[in-house]
Amino acid sequence: MRIKFHRRTTSAYIFVSPLVLIIFLFILVPILGTCINSFFQDIPYLPEKFVGMKNYLILIKNPDFWDAIKFTIFFTLASVSLETILGISFALLLNERFPGRGILRTMLLIPWAIPTVISARIWQLIYNYNYGLLNYILQYLKISDKINWLGTPQSAFWALVLADVWKTTPFMALILLTGLQAIPEDIYKQAKVDGARFIKRFFFITLPLLRPALIVALIFRTADSLRIFDLVYVLTGGGPAGATRTISVLGFQYYTSADFGMGATVSFITFLIVFGFSLLYIRLWGVRKL
Amino acid sequence: MKKTACSVWVREIKKIFSTSKGKILVLDNINLEIKSGELFIILGPSGCGKTTLLNIIAGLEEPTEGEIFFGDKVVFSSQKHIFLEPFERDVAMVFQSYALYPHMTVYQNMAFPLKNLKFKREEIKKQVIKIAQMLRIETLLERKPTELSGGQKQRVAIGRALVRTPKVLLMDEPLSNLDAQLRAEMRVELKLLIKDLGITTIYVTHDQIEAMTLGDRIAILKEGVLQQIGDPNELFYHPKNIFVAGFIGTPSMNFLSAEIIKDKLPIKNRDITIGIRPQDIEIRPPNKGIINVSVQLVEKIGDKYVVYVDYKKQKIVIETSNFSGEREISLFWPKEKTHFFNKKGERIESAKINSFHQIRD
Amino acid sequence: MSERRIKSIFIAAGSVFLFLFIITPIFWMILISFSKNITFLTGGVYKFSLSNYITIIISKSLHMMDYLKNSLVVASITSPIVLIISSFSAYAITRINFAGRRIIPLLVLSISIFPQISIVGYLYRWMGNLGWINSYVALVLPYLAWTSPLALWILLSYFSQIPKELDSAALIDGAKRPQILFRIILPLASPAVLSGLLLVFIACFNEFLFALMLTSDYGAQTVSVGISLFQGLHGEIPWGELMAASFFVTFPLILLTFLFQRFIIEGLTTGAIKG
Numbered sequence: 001m002r003i004k005f006h007r008r009t010t011s012a013y014i015f016v017s018p019l020v021l022i023i024f025l026f027i028l029v030p031i032l033g034t035c036i037n038s039f040f041q042d043i044p045y046l047p048e049k050f051v052g053m054k055n056y057l058i059l060i061k062n063p064d065f066w067d068a069i070k071f072t073i074f075f076t077l078a079s080v081s082l083e084t085i086l087g088i089s090f091a092l093l094l095n096e097r098f099p100g101r102g103i104l105r106t107m108l109l110i111p112w113a114i115p116t117v118i119s120a121r122i123w124q125l126i127y128n129y130n131y132g133l134l135n136y137i138l139q140y141l142k143i144s145d146k147i148n149w150l151g152t153p154q155s156a157f158w159a160l161v162l163a164d165v166w167k168t169t170p171f172m173a174l175i176l177l178t179g180l181q182a183i184p185e186d187i188y189k190q191a192k193v194d195g196a197r198f199i200k201r202f203f204f205i206t207l208p209l210l211r212p213a214l215i216v217a218l219i220f221r222t223a224d225s226l227r228i229f230d231l232v233y234v235l236t237g238g239g240p241a242g243a244t245r246t247i248s249v250l251g252f253q254y255y256t257s258a259d260f261g262m263g264a265t266v267s268f269i270t271f272l273i274v275f276g277f278s279l280l281y282i283r284l285w286g287v288r289k290l
Numbered sequence: 291m292k293k294t295a296c297s298v299w300v301r302e303i304k305k306i307f308s309t310s311k312g313k314i315l316v317l318d319n320i321n322l323e324i325k326s327g328e329l330f331i332i333l334g335p336s337g338c339g340k341t342t343l344l345n346i347i348a349g350l351e352e353p354t355e356g357e358i359f360f361g362d363k364v365v366f367s368s369q370k371h372i373f374l375e376p377f378e379r380d381v382a383m384v385f386q387s388y389a390l391y392p393h394m395t396v397y398q399n400m401a402f403p404l405k406n407l408k409f410k411r412e413e414i415k416k417q418v419i420k421i422a423q424m425l426r427i428e429t430l431l432e433r434k435p436t437e438l439s440g441g442q443k444q445r446v447a448i449g450r451a452l453v454r455t456p457k458v459l460l461m462d463e464p465l466s467n468l469d470a471q472l473r474a475e476m477r478v479e480l481k482l483l484i485k486d487l488g489i490t491t492i493y494v495t496h497d498q499i500e501a502m503t504l505g506d507r508i509a510i511l512k513e514g515v516l517q518q519i520g521d522p523n524e525l526f527y528h529p530k531n532i533f534v535a536g537f538i539g540t541p542s543m544n545f546l547s548a549e550i551i552k553d554k555l556p557i558k559n560r561d562i563t564i565g566i567r568p569q570d571i572e573i574r575p576p577n578k579g580i581i582n583v584s585v586q587l588v589e590k591i592g593d594k595y596v597v598y599v600d601y602k603k604q605k606i607v608i609e610t611s612n613f614s615g616e617r618e619i620s621l622f623w624p625k626e627k628t629h630f631f632n633k634k635g636e637r638i639e640s641a642k643i644n645s646f647h648q649i650r651d
Numbered sequence: 652m653s654e655r656r657i658k659s660i661f662i663a664a665g666s667v668f669l670f671l672f673i674i675t676p677i678f679w680m681i682l683i684s685f686s687k688n689i690t691f692l693t694g695g696v697y698k699f700s701l702s703n704y705i706t707i708i709i710s711k712s713l714h715m716m717d718y719l720k721n722s723l724v725v726a727s728i729t730s731p732i733v734l735i736i737s738s739f740s741a742y743a744i745t746r747i748n749f750a751g752r753r754i755i756p757l758l759v760l761s762i763s764i765f766p767q768i769s770i771v772g773y774l775y776r777w778m779g780n781l782g783w784i785n786s787y788v789a790l791v792l793p794y795l796a797w798t799s800p801l802a803l804w805i806l807l808s809y810f811s812q813i814p815k816e817l818d819s820a821a822l823i824d825g826a827k828r829p830q831i832l833f834r835i836i837l838p839l840a841s842p843a844v845l846s847g848l849l850l851v852f853i854a855c856f857n858e859f860l861f862a863l864m865l866t867s868d869y870g871a872q873t874v875s876v877g878i879s880l881f882q883g884l885h886g887e888i889p890w891g892e893l894m895a896a897s898f899f900v901t902f903p904l905i906l907l908t909f910l911f912q913r914f915i916i917e918g919l920t921t922g923a924i925k926g
Contacts, residue, residue: 009748009750013743013751015740015747016744019799019803020740022795023796025796026774026792027762027797030772030773030774037772037776096658096662106912107670108669109916110905114901114904115856115874115878116857118680118875118897120879121881121897122676122679122894123676125680126676126679133675170673174916197654198658226766227766229859229860233859251768267769267771267772274765275764278764
């Protein structure tokens with residue numbers, strides 16, 4: 001039988017082709033398409049017109065755009081920092097042996113398992129001015145008066161951050177917990193014998209050894225925060241008056257107000273920002289790949 | 291269902307790996323002619339390419355150049371662009387790690403190749419039981435690999451290989467995962483079994499004791515280059531180069547540098563290396579032998595003594611059956627037992643060297 | 652106070668905090684879903700009632716059951732297909748030496764960082780042109796691509812731990828590559844396959860933006876969309892019913908999660924740690 005050896009590699013290409021094809025068609029092509037669309041003016045009742053960088057130039061002069069970018073960045077900073085601190089704390093907690101630890105660890109999955117949209121709605125209710133849980137607690141504990149959480153820019157910011165932290169800290173905590181469990185106990189024993197107290201052990205042993213897991217988690221979480229849409233759209237709709245518009249939401253609003261070209265522009269810029277940040281992280285921290 | 295065994299001819303096989311660091315020549319012009327029914331060993335240290343060679347014969351890897359024949363059937367040819375898949379070559383292989391399918395029972399493991407051959411249920415059952423009985427594992431047929439001991443797993447692996455009565459049986463260090471005692475037992479069993487069945491077997495190992503006890507003929511491979519092919523006696527008594535001489539035999543051969551003073555050879559260089567096996571060295575009182583040495587260490591193994599001596603910072607090992615424990619002794623060895631190697635490490639026939647030669651410092 | 656005691660206090664306090672942190676919104680959702688009036692905090696008494704649940708199940712105009720059906724259909728179609736496609740790829744990547752064996756995992760990994768907004772605009776136009784808006788196809792196809800990184804990473808990490816010698820043995824025994832995948836590799840990788848199916852299933856339920864833009868009515872809208880659009884007849888939000896709908900959906904999801912938590916945690920963490 002005459003068969004060329006390359007049959008082996010040919011079958012490899014056949015094996016990966018469905019996956020590559022699907023990704024190509026439904027992710028890569030759309031991104032490319034969005035990029036191309038961003039160079040066109042595309043509004044209702046007028047034919048599409050190639051306008052080059054015009055959309056981008058308009059956008060740069062648009063304060064909404066910069067507000068969105070600012071908001072997205074601040075949101076990301078606040079959210080990711082809080083998640084990380086809480087995540088590490090929870091991970092440290094769950095790394096200890098105590099009764100009920102297993103149950104708590106299982107419960108950790110709950111926020112992750114429920115759809116973001118649903119959690120947004122729940123928080124919407126919690127933040128409700130009149131009958132929300134949060135205001136009730138604040139009044140009951142006499143901490144403060146009712147706060148219009150979703151009604152003012154500053155409070156809406158923190159409302160979003162809290163809701164996001166609730167949803168995503170579990171994931172962070174799980175990853176970090178796995179990272180913690182990978183650290184051999186003997187190292188801690190040695191450190192204790194050497195007289196290092198808890199804080200010292202944490203900063204000099206735990207944190208450095210946790211670094212790889214932390215970096216991976218941070219890259220994903222930062223990218224997630226920068227591109228966030230679901231939570232914001234449902235919880236605040238980008239309001240009040242566009243004060244909590246992230247760049248994804250901004251893009252969406254352009255699309256739905258039928259300014260397709262501008263929507264594409266914002267969307268593509270979003271892509272560039274998220275992708276750019278991720279590459280930056282990788283450069284900075286040199287993550288070694290497979 | 292008994293097939294006649296067949297010969298294997300490996301002709302000018304070359305294998306080059308392209309890596310990110312450049313091209314590596316893994317196998318260089320390998321030529322082997324293995325007789326039908328022979329138990330042929332490929333022996334060499336790790337990394338010498340022996341597993342690659344075995345995989346090539348099996349059809350798991352493709353050589354860069356060359357040809358392979360099973361009997362008179364071309365199984366691979368780089369010029370004629372022929373490459374038969376492993377299954378089409380009718381080979382069977384036993385892996386170092388046994389590679390048993392963990393989720394299948396022993397029976398299913400052994401039945402798998404026959405299923406692929408489209409045997410009927412009844413025939414499969416008959417054949418599996420027959421081979422299982424031959425290997426004395428018929429009571430383990432319903433167990434899964436995780437429930438078996440190392441030795442049992444190995445028999446199953448052999449059983450899976452034999453169940454299709456292949457033309458050629460390939461074995462990749464099948465005994466190295468067993469403990470020493472089991473290994474020695476299995477060696478004997480394996481040899482009897484293979485000889486009984488008469489299948490052409492190509493066996494790869496790094497253990498020269500295994501090679502010497504099992505093989506009809508042995509090919510020694512070093513860094514992809516064949517050093518010598520021959521039966522155990524040839525390799526032991528007439529090693530072609532220093533590598534082979536040092537690789538075969540335990541404890542290994544001693545090497546000393548020497549200089550030719552008077553000779554019949556028209557060689558320009560006088561520098562040679564002489565080799566003497568530890569068993570061939572005689573211990574004599576000081577000044578009664580060729581060189582005087584001081585004893586460093588003595589080991590008693592069974593009823594043999596292994597004596598480690600120092601000669602001008604070179605170490606020499608002697609194996610003898612009696613030793614009275616002196617610290618200063620002299621060593622003697624007969625010329626017939628001396629091996630001579632030139633500067634390149636190649637063997638020089640001792641007949642060509644005059645009896646006068648002197649150990650150099 | 653010794654370090655031990657401080658530690659115990661922290662653990663106790665931390666556990667309580669963690670518990671409350673996680674449970675409070677959930678508890679609130681459940682509480683409201685079973686109440687007749689949500690104003691009980693500011694006056695009035697809590698009245699327990701099942702009416703919210705009955706409404707969302709029965710009321711045709713709310714379409715909750717339609718949304719649920721759509722989500723189930725889409726998730727059930729997507730999961731097995733994505734797992735099969737990813738198995739083939741993972742098999743080739745871990746077992747066969749071909750160009751692209753390093754690139755493809757990286758490509759797929761980078762996909763998981765892409766913003767959905769950058770994709771959905773064009774998809775909308777495209778699906779619109781094909782007349783597929785508001786059909787299951789419009790969701791399943793993008794979902795296949797979108798969830799593939801998840802499936803691929805889990806399978807890759809598991810497959811790479813299965814010794815390649817098994818493949819060699821099977822090849823010699825006469826099995827063809829697809830046979831090897833299905834009869835040897837996949838059975839051995841069944842925990843990973845299970846994790847993958849679960850994670851993809853849950854991800855499909857969770858997905859929002861694609862569903863929002865590529866569907867237009869209850870014919871294909873998923874639970875996420877339905878819940879986000881939930882409004883009462885007079886424009887104000889019927890919180891009781893909304894929470895009932897939410898809990899109705901989340902309860903099985905939470906149950907699934909609890910039952911298969913080991914698989915899920917393994918799937919999530921191997922996916923991340925590997926990177």
